[in-house]
Amino acid sequence: MMRFPEGFLWGVATSSYQIEGAVHEDGRGESIWDRFARTPGNTLNGDTGDVACDHYHRYAEDVALMADLGYGAYRFSVAWPRIQPDGRGPANQKGLDFYRRLVARLLERGITPMVTLYHWDLPQALQEKGGWLNRDTAERFGEFAALMFDALGDAVKLWLTHNEPWCASMLGHFRGVHAPGMKDLRAGVISSHHILLSHGRAVTAYRDGNYRGQIGIAPNLLPNYPLTDSAADREATRISDGYVNRWFLDPVLKGSYPADMLAFYTQVVGPLDFIKEGDLAAMGAPVDLLGINYYRRRTIEADPTSELGFRVHDIVPGTPTTVTGSEIVPECLYDLLLWVKANYGDVPLYITENGMVRDDRIGPDGQVHDPERVDFLRRHVAAAYRAIEAGVNLRGFFAWSFMDNFEWAFGYSQRFGLVYVDYATQARIPKDSARWWGQVARRNGLDEVDVALAQQPLAADSPSSGARPMFTEREE
Ligand code: FCB
Numbered sequence: 195m196m197r198f199p200e201g202f203l204w205g206v207a208t209s210s211y212q213i214e215g216a217v218h219e220d221g222r223g224e225s226i227w228d229r230f231a232r233t234p235g236n237t238l239n240g241d242t243g244d245v246a247c248d249h250y251h252r253y254a255e256d257v258a259l260m261a262d263l264g265y266g267a268y269r270f271s272v273a274w275p276r277i278q279p280d281g282r283g284p285a286n287q288k289g290l291d292f293y294r295r296l297v298a299r300l301l302e303r304g305i306t307p308m309v310t311l312y313h314w315d316l317p318q319a320l321q322e323k324g325g326w327l328n329r330d331t332a333e334r335f336g337e338f339a340a341l342m343f344d345a346l347g348d349a350v351k352l353w354l355t356h357n358e359p360w361c362a363s364m365l366g367h368f369r370g371v372h373a374p375g376m377k378d379l380r381a382g383v384i385s386s387h388h389i390l391l392s393h394g395r396a397v398t399a400y401r402d403g404n405y406r407g408q409i410g411i412a413p414n415l416l417p418n419y420p421l422t423d424s425a426a427d428r429e430a431t432r433i434s435d436g437y438v439n440r441w442f443l444d445p446v447l448k449g450s451y452p453a454d455m456l457a458f459y460t461q462v463v464g465p466l467d468f469i470k471e472g473d474l475a476a477m478g479a480p481v482d483l484l485g486i487n488y489y490r491r492r493t494i495e496a497d498p499t500s501e502l503g504f505r506v507h508d509i510v511p512g513t514p515t516t517v518t519g520s521e522i523v524p525e526c527l528y529d530l531l532l533w534v535k536a537n538y539g540d541v542p543l544y545i546t547e548n549g550m551v552r553d554d555r556i557g558p559d560g561q562v563h564d565p566e567r568v569d570f571l572r573r574h575v576a577a578a579y580r581a582i583e584a585g586v587n588l589r590g591f592f593a594w595s596f597m598d599n600f601e602w603a604f605g606y607s608q609r610f611g612l613v614y615v616d617y618a619t620q621a622r623i624p625k626d627s628a629r630w631w632g633q634v635a636r637r638n639g640l641d642e643v644d645v646a647l648a649q650q651p652l653a654a655d656s657p658s659s660g661a662r663p664m665f666t667e668r669e670e
């Protein structure tokens with residue numbers, strides 16, 4: 195048996211733009227993702243979140259399904275443009291009402307809500323003024339956060355300021371694959387600074403309101419490994435780790451930027467004059483928890499011809515992968531959790547996302563059998579358990595995602611859900627993994643059969659591994 199500590203939260207996660215639809219309803223303003231997705235060439239098949247899973251209208255049914263499946267917690271995000279259509283000013287009550295109704299439903303069904311304030315859908319009106327390149331957006335975010343705390347601060351006890359600030363800044367402003375679609379490293383660094391500053395503003399607003407809950411942030415963390423033991427690869431790995439992990443963790447948990455990255459960025463993008471006095475203290479306002487989104491590792495090779503000095507090997511030959519060519523490396527989750535503890539201390543941790551894409555189809559029996567997803571989650575849960583045994587203060591685990599949804603630039607082509615969504619009818623069909631996840635929640639861990647299965651070696655040619663890569667295009 196792997197029985198988790200009492201009170202451990204077993205949940206599922208989603209985000210507003212990926213599931214809600216109803217983009218013109220009840221006064222919602224435009225977001226940068228509406229604009230980005232509607233711009234030809236940005237998403238596969240030109241898919242947008244206009245309808246998505248129609249969760250805005252079906253939230254009651256969705257909560258009932260979560261409850262029936264036995265889930266204990268639900269992480270969702272608030273669409274900022276529903277609350278402040280122009281990114282500033284008083285709250286749109288109809289927008290707040292939607293989230294009030296959702297939270298009330300969750301609590302009625304005994305499901306703990308965890309709210310993310312920002313999962314990438316910035317009001318387009320703020321983008322017109324520079325978006326995250328404009329320092330003022332951090333102040334606007336602080337005000338938006340205060341409106342949400344005011345509306346839900348009594349009912350909701352678990353808050354996250356930002357989802358994956360590295361993606362919002364670097365994929366959005368440097369790699370150009372996410373909204374707002376810029377391709378400039380300096381813009382990536384500036385936006386990351388303002389996002390981190392906005393995190394600090396929100397945490398301070400939360401403290402000022404004396405709410406009795408916990409607040410933190412949910413970065414995506416990617417454990418980095420050098421391709422070879424050469425000094426050049428090891429040095430490149432340090433920079434890659436600084437770029438994706440430490441640049442975001444250090445300010446939040448230590449109140450400073452990593453010195454090596456300050457020097458590195460100064461060299462490659464010029465003076466970091468957008469960092470003002472007092473910013474680091476604001477960004478380092480103490481948090482109560484850290485969310486970790488974990489999917490895979492990065493294997494790094496030095497490459498002096500690339501802007502950052504390295505190149506990422508997505509797949510080390512022989513490693514099992516999903517159908518999208520994402521390596522399945524549960525043991526790296528264990529490494530990562532111990533690394534966080536060793537470097538950042540015992541802040542309570544939550545896995546706020548973990549999951550996989552599969553080429554899910556409804557079978558002749560009307561069901562969706564997804565043994566690979568069960569296997570994937572089982573192995574990651576087992577790795578999390580071993581980390582707890584090694585002293586890591588892990589408090590919950592959220593599977594990404596509750597249901598299939600709009601997977602950003604990949605549109606509806608990538609199914610991450612525990613629940614299958616038939617987009618033509620909006621029918622929800624729980625996959626095998628959805629029921630299995632409910633059992634894990636009810637048992638508070640893995641039974642003996644699961645533990646034995648999790649311990650079997652996972653080979654590159656095992657059935658869990660994708661036979662063919664669906665996409666080769668990666669962010670780096
Ligand atoms: C993460 C995002 C989430 C989803 C998963 C698959 O990077 O936070 O919205 O797209 O990946």
